[in-house]
Amino acid sequence: MKCKRCAEKAIVQLRSHNTAFCKPCFVFFFQRGIERAITRETMFTHEERVLVAVSGGKDSLALWDALADLGYDTEGLYLGLGIGGYSHASERKARAFAERRGLRLRIVALDEAEDGLAIPSVAAATRRPPCSACGTFKRHHFDRAALAGGFPVLATGHNLDDEAARLLGNVMHWQLPYLAKQRPVLAPTHPRFVRKVRPLYRTSEFESATYAFLRGIDYVVEECPNSHGATQLVYKDLLNRLEHTMPGSKLAFVGDFLSRGLPLFAAAPEVADLGECERCGMPSAGAICGYCRLVAEVGRRRAQAVAHS
Amino acid sequence: MKCKRCAEKAIVQLRSHNTAFCKPCFVFFFQRGIERAITRETMFTHEERVLVAVSGGKDSLALWDALADLGYDTEGLYLGLGIGGYSHASERKARAFAERRGLRLRIVALDEAEDGLAIPSVAAATRRPPCSACGTFKRHHFDRAALAGGFPVLATGHNLDDEAARLLGNVMHWQLPYLAKQRPVLAPTHPRFVRKVRPLYRTSEFESATYAFLRGIDYVVEECPNSHGATQLVYKDLLNRLEHTMPGSKLAFVGDFLSRGLPLFAAAPEVADLGECERCGMPSAGAICGYCRLVAEVGRRRAQAVAHS
Numbered sequence: 001m002k003c004k005r006c007a008e009k010a011i012v013q014l015r016s017h018n019t020a021f022c023k024p025c026f027v028f029f030f031q032r033g034i035e036r037a038i039t040r041e042t043m044f045t046h047e048e049r050v051l052v053a054v055s056g057g058k059d060s061l062a063l064w065d066a067l068a069d070l071g072y073d074t075e076g077l078y079l080g081l082g083i084g085g086y087s088h089a090s091e092r093k094a095r096a097f098a099e100r101r102g103l104r105l106r107i108v109a110l111d112e113a114e115d116g117l118a119i120p121s122v123a124a125a126t127r128r129p130p131c132s133a134c135g136t137f138k139r140h141h142f143d144r145a146a147l148a149g150g151f152p153v154l155a156t157g158h159n160l161d162d163e164a165a166r167l168l169g170n171v172m173h174w175q176l177p178y179l180a181k182q183r184p185v186l187a188p189t190h191p192r193f194v195r196k197v198r199p200l201y202r203t204s205e206f207e208s209a210t211y212a213f214l215r216g217i218d219y220v221v222e223e224c225p226n227s228h229g230a231t232q233l234v235y236k237d238l239l240n241r242l243e244h245t246m247p248g249s250k251l252a253f254v255g256d257f258l259s260r261g262l263p264l265f266a267a268a269p270e271v272a273d274l275g276e277c278e279r280c281g282m283p284s285a286g287a288i289c290g291y292c293r294l295v296a297e298v299g300r301r302r303a304q305a306v307a308h309s
Numbered sequence: 310m311k312c313k314r315c316a317e318k319a320i321v322q323l324r325s326h327n328t329a330f331c332k333p334c335f336v337f338f339f340q341r342g343i344e345r346a347i348t349r350e351t352m353f354t355h356e357e358r359v360l361v362a363v364s365g366g367k368d369s370l371a372l373w374d375a376l377a378d379l380g381y382d383t384e385g386l387y388l389g390l391g392i393g394g395y396s397h398a399s400e401r402k403a404r405a406f407a408e409r410r411g412l413r414l415r416i417v418a419l420d421e422a423e424d425g426l427a428i429p430s431v432a433a434a435t436r437r438p439p440c441s442a443c444g445t446f447k448r449h450h451f452d453r454a455a456l457a458g459g460f461p462v463l464a465t466g467h468n469l470d471d472e473a474a475r476l477l478g479n480v481m482h483w484q485l486p487y488l489a490k491q492r493p494v495l496a497p498t499h500p501r502f503v504r505k506v507r508p509l510y511r512t513s514e515f516e517s518a519t520y521a522f523l524r525g526i527d528y529v530v531e532e533c534p535n536s537h538g539a540t541q542l543v544y545k546d547l548l549n550r551l552e553h554t555m556p557g558s559k560l561a562f563v564g565d566f567l568s569r570g571l572p573l574f575a576a577a578p579e580v581a582d583l584g585e586c587e588r589c590g591m592p593s594a595g596a597i598c599g600y601c602r603l604v605a606e607v608g609r610r611r612a613q614a615v616a617h618s
Contacts, residue, residue, distance in 0.1 A: 171480050172551075172558065174565035176573070234554050238547045242481075245543050249481065256483040264485070264573050 015247035043197040051151040056090030058212040060157030080109035082118020130226040140291035146194040161205040164250040165235040180265040190283035324556035352506040360460040365399030367521040369466030389418035391427020439535040449600035455503040470514040473559040474544040489574040499592035
């Protein structure tokens with residue numbers, strides 16, 4: 001098979017795009033795709049400082065690598081979730097990548113932050129699924145770090161597979177408020193929030209893995225140990241089966257949603273204005289934000305456990 | 310396992326409803342579900358004559374059986390599509406069922422109707438997928454038969470699995486006009502159309518197969534030979550996998566769509582008023598309806614074939 005751009009021998013076939021590329025042309029294709037997503041959705045400019053949330057996995061490191069190559073002004077943010085060996089391994093990969101590329105990486109370790117709570121202890125104390133607590137904690141610390149560093153925009157490595165699976169989950173339950181907000185750029189709804197962008201929203205997991213491999217990016221291969229059995233994986237599996245039978249399905253599903261479905265959902269009434277959390281000062285719909293409610297719950301549960309022991 | 314209604318030994322477990330029934334209670338549950346669907350969606354009353362489209366398969370015969378038991382005033386309509394042995398077998402089953410139950414069955418054989426075109430010859434002449442021609446032909450002849458017989462309403466045996474697969478297909482491509490019309494009751498948009506209803510829209514394929522079996526209904530088991538590889542089957546397979554992992558998924562998907570999603574889609578601008586087809590007089594958005602365009606295309610293609618032979 002030949003590269004569709006330069007007619008050299010192709011090394012990557014992309015069935016969803018009905019194309020194939022040699023190594024340099026794939027790297028070009030991958031980076032151009034990101035550049036186009038950024039421009040089309042007005043995510044950020046070359047004049048803005050971009051905070052890139054990196055987990056040490058293929059998607060976020062491939063994204064950071066491409067953004068740096070494309071000349072954007074980036075810094076990385078690594079959040080130490082405290083999930084045992086997985087967190088240690090992923091932090092090492094993120095640090096090594098930043099060092100090799102000469103990029104600045106900010107590190108926030110949850111168990112060393114003001115509340116001193118890592119994900120496993122929150123999950124254990126509240127008996128919630130770890131992923132639920134993790135989402136709340138990540139959002140809170142992403143926003144705080146972006147605010148503290150004066151970044152107008154935070155980029156995450158969510159890829160097409162993530163977006164398609166989330167969309168399918170929201171559609172299966174017709175979660176209208178979530179459907180109204182599922183877009184690759186979220187404008188801040190409060191001065192203490194920053195713009196959130198997903199430059200890989202049209203880039204498949206396969207493409208980012210291929211890019212990371214071809215660029216020699218050393219990333220953490222294992223998935224988060226908490227993700228086993230997650231509903232998201234069921235949807236990903238279904239979409240992979242569909243993609244296998246009908247290549248291009250995921251891209252059409254997400255793309256057609258953004259052009260045709262989203263406008264309908266987004267036209268529904270807005271949520272109420274946000275105030276500030278009385279405890280942490282971050283934006284909140286109620287008096288206390290979701291993060292601080294979770295932190296308080298951990299404190300209560302622990303006190304109860306001590307009282308009963 | 311015990312029956313959840315009467316505590317006798319259960320013979321059917323319904324994971325999607327988290328329940329189980331003995332034979333009489335399952336029959337009660339099945340029929341009550343249909344009765345509730347009819348009432349809740351205001352499909353028809355006991356005073357209206359209902360034409361039930363029967364294919365000879367489990368769904369439509371189970372539906373007809375239940376409607377007759379529930380005291381509705383029904384007649385059957387069997388459309389002879391001319392699909393070889395499949396059509397012969399299904400017609401025999403439909404006739405035998407009607408005779409056994411003492412119900413009146415109307416039969417329209419496509420190759421004996423005015424245009425004299427069975428599905429295989431339409432597909433062959435136009436080189437279209439048979440299912441596409443079949444849909445157009447069925448809709449046309451269903452409407453004509455209902456109109457000719459003076460029925461205000463036509464009931465079809467589309468079940469929950471059909472509805473969920475169609476919904477998933479429409480959502481995967483964000484087909485807004487189809488999404489706006491996917492509901493269990495379609496009011497006529499023209500005086501020559503009748504109301505179309507789907508009383509089994511909350512009844513799974515498994516439930517209708519079980520009902521047919523328990524009631525000793527002899528139905529055609531084989532699927533239409535043209536259905537192999539149909540996209541619909543891909544979606545059904547995916548939904549079955551999802552249902553297996555998360556029982557109740559199909560019902561929630563369709564139910565939540567009707568209560569939350571549909572109102573948004575249905576609020577979009579309506580299609581233009583329908584006029585009448587110049588050839589057959591049935592409702593049509595253009596001068597010639599889809600059915601007559603297809604019939605004309607068959608004629609043209611055949612004439613070309615003769616001219617070139």
